[in-house]
Amino acid sequence: MRNAENELLKFITCGSVDDGKSTLIGHILYASKLIYTDQEQALILDSQVGSRGGKIDYSLLLDGLMAEREQGITIDVAYRYFTSDARSFIVADTPGHEEYTRNMAVGASFADLAVILIDASQGVLVQTRRHARICSLMGIKNFVFAINKMDLVGYERSVVEIITKDIDKLSEELTLKNIYIIPVSATEGDNITKPSKNMPWFCGETLLSYLETVDIESTEEIGFYMPVQRVCRPDHTFRGFQGQIEAGKVSVSDTLTALPSGETAIVKTLYIGDRQAEYAEAGQPVTIQLDREVDVSRGCVLLRGAQLKTEKSFFATLLWMDESPLIPGREYWLKIGTKLIPAIVTGIRYKTDVNSGEKLMAESIGKNEIVVCEIVASESLTIDAFTRHKTAGELILIDRVTHATSACGVVEEVCEETGGNVLLRDGERELAVGLFDCFYYHPELHTVLRHSPNPATYKKGDRLPLDSAGFGYPQDFDISAGDVYGNIRKGAFAGFGKRNTEVPLIDANGLEAESTPPRSFLKYRTVAIWEKDYEI
Incomplete structure (x- = not known):
């Protein structure tokens, strides 16, 4: 297990409407003295006109839009950066309303951990289940289920036990492995930064303490690969391929394969920024110069041992975001990595019932529904299943007329010649x-x-x-x-x-x-x- 100290943790707060997501993060910032004095004074003054009888409304630290404050809900994704003595954090506070589910999905796409809030007085709701599914779809493997508003149910242990059973069923259905359940009160501060005196029966860590020490397990991808973002030609003597390394390590003298052409060449020189280097690792933006001319342009992939596939068709799980329904036969722009090409959704296999997880037959898909479908691109793509190669397996569909994002999703499996469905x-x-x-x-x-x-x-x-x-x-x-x-x-x-x-x-x-x-x-x-x- 790695030492979590000083590591960056990117997490998301999500759940149903009014479960207390913004209040929870606001209380962490306030109680941990992670805001400036003028912010604290402004928070106290703004809270005077709130609905809590003059008590501090911690959600005001995150709900910045006027419409959010007027309605008392989160609409946009609010990102906050803060640091404790043990760790650095980036948190995305996301909206809970079904209308803004796509905003929540954007926040989930960057996170390593999800804090899902559940109202103790209402239990696990449909939107709670939807958010858990979307987080799982986006590859999040670590979950904290915070049972909030315990002060409204008298801090009863039996309430937590009932909700825990529903969480266990949901976790089993989604095959969630790393989960932590904690009862809290975001408004009163119970189990947020300090142990609650009102719940002596709970012996676990506080929320902040858990976030400071949780070990985020990451699946190491096989081999090296880099989607080419730009071909750099400052003059006739230099041709370099620029992009960010998504997995593995590359060194000078390594033999790389360019897909989809399949040509091979040797790394002649390597630059990290404007500095020449002997090697580079995952996460670093680099410029790679090869020892000979190969057919490579934006959207191609340079790899070594990554075992990516080059195909035109694949099955994908999508979260549909568009107001217009998904109907098989329509064409979209497909973006995977740095590649943007026309594609068509040729068929819907099934949609997932958000509440029960049941696979349902469907001829079309509406907004905020989760669907498994078949997609065929206009030309061969370098792709793989999301579970094996993250960047090569995550995608968005873009409306070809409005240029709005219609769906986000992941590649489930690349289509190969099989008997059929x-x-x-x-x-x-x-x-x-x-x-x-x-x-x-x-x-x-x-x-x-x-x-x-x-x-x-x-x-x-x-x-x-x-x-x-x-x-x-x-x-x-x-x-x-x-x-x-x-x-x-x-x-x-x-x-x-x-x-x-x-x-x-x-x-x-x-x-x-x-x-x-x-x-x-x-x-x-x-x-x-x-x-x-x-x-x-």
């Missing part, structure tokens, strides 16, 4: 098939796109949707599945068994397997859907 299951054995996928040519992307249906599982005895506008299969056929075969009989899945040579054999992608090459792609696919729906 539909599963045939018989006991312990299952087979993924792409029989029911639809294919169409997109003229602006100059490519044939695959649109997979929503995930579904068909068990032995279930009837299959063998006829549609895009495909048509016989009522009896076998599906090749290695050493066994999936048997389709009279339009239903009959389980896995032996091959019947009297019926057609079709592979997992829907092509006839025992035909003479070249196989006809359109034997079980209809041309009508291409011509009618996509005007090919």
Whole structure:
């Protein structure tokens, strides 16, 4: 475990409306003497016109907009920088109202730890669950659940025990590993900077003490990679590639690969700022000069051992931020790393019920909903799953007309040739098939796109949707599945068994397997859907 002393901790406060987020941070700043004398005097004077009978309203230290003070809520993200004797902090105080969820997501994208406040008198609310999901989506692994307003419930231990059970369920559902639960009163100062005399039954650390000592575990990424932000050409003798190192270490004489071209070259010289160096590490902005000319421009990636992938399509989890709904088929600007290119959302796999975590089928997605969808870019991207490479796996979608940010999200998995989303299951054995996928040519992307249906599982005895506008299969056929075969009989899945040579054999992608090459792609696919729906 690393020593937390003097390390910078970036954290976010979030939760539902009026849970006391701004008051909590304001009380830490005030009680720790981390504000100037004139700020303290202004706070006391401003609090005289508040609603707490003249008592200090600590939220005024963070709610700076006039609209925030008038409504008594946080609208914008308020960043505060402060230092205690043990550690330096940057805190993002975020809005709790559902209307400003996208503002909260912006704050979560920078944080290492989330302090989620829960009103002791109301318990875990829908917005509390939404914020926890968004924090988890953004890669936050450390959570503090502060059960606030304990003074309003008489500092009852039983209230904390009931809420703790709901927190444990939520943590298990989101697979949260590092959590800390603490009962507090942000207005009265209980367990904020000093132990509470009103809750002698709580033996844990105070909130500030925990934040000062918590060890933030970071997942070390494999290899070295740097997205190229700019090509530097001061004169005809120098061509350097500038960017910030996102993972690993690079040294002079290292052999680097440029993606997506795949060309290799050796590091000739290395600069950190205007200073020549022998090596550089993650987090440093550098200029790299290679020993030969390679095809590299803004949006390309220089790497060594990072095992990034170069693909056009991938599955992503998105938080939808736009007023206009997400409808498959619409085009957006896609930004990953330093790359900005056109892309299209080809299909929605499911959306997540914020309250229960249930995966729900959907044809469109509204504001503040979380969705898993398939995205296809106009050209190959250097990407990877967010869990393996953070910068190569985080993205935003931008409206091509208004240039507003429509969604933020992360890459779940890069698409590879698999059977499909539909599963045939018989006991312990299952087979993924792409029989029911639809294919169409997109003229602006100059490519044939695959649109997979929503995930579904068909068990032995279930009837299959063998006829549609895009495909048509016989009522009896076998599906090749290695050493066994999936048997389709009279339009239903009959389980896995032996091959019947009297019926057609079709592979997992829907092509006839025992035909003479070249196989006809359109034997079980209809041309009508291409011509009618996509005007090919």
